[in-house]
Amino acid sequence: MVGHVIKKNIMLNPAQVEEFVSAATKCNFDVDIYYNRYVVDAKSILGVFGLDLTQKLTVEYSGYDQSFEQMLSTLAVA
Numbered sequence: 001m002v003g004h005v006i007k008k009n010i011m012l013n014p015a016q017v018e019e020f021v022s023a024a025t026k027c028n029f030d031v032d033i034y035y036n037r038y039v040v041d042a043k044s045i046l047g048v049f050g051l052d053l054t055q056k057l058t059v060e061y062s063g064y065d066q067s068f069e070q071m072l073s074t075l076a077v078a
Contacts, residue, residue, distance in 0.1 A: 005061070008058070009058055009076065010057055010072060010076055011056060011057070011075060011077050012048070016075065017045060017049055017053075021042065023065075023071040024043050026065065027063060027065045029061055031043060031059065032060045032061070033058065033059050034051075034058050035052055035055050035058070038051060059072060
């Protein structure tokens, strides 16, 4: 599983951003989040708040952390 890029679509509301960033920060691998051309480090609370939270966002990473996976499963959209 580690070694290839994983992409998951999520929806975030402003109240969930701090918890999401906290979970991403605990990962020992890079986590990016993007919408269209805007890519930010998912470990940056200001970067995540700079995205359009009314749109579906894509999280991209290449590692595994069980608590982060659980967080993403609660935010997942089709």
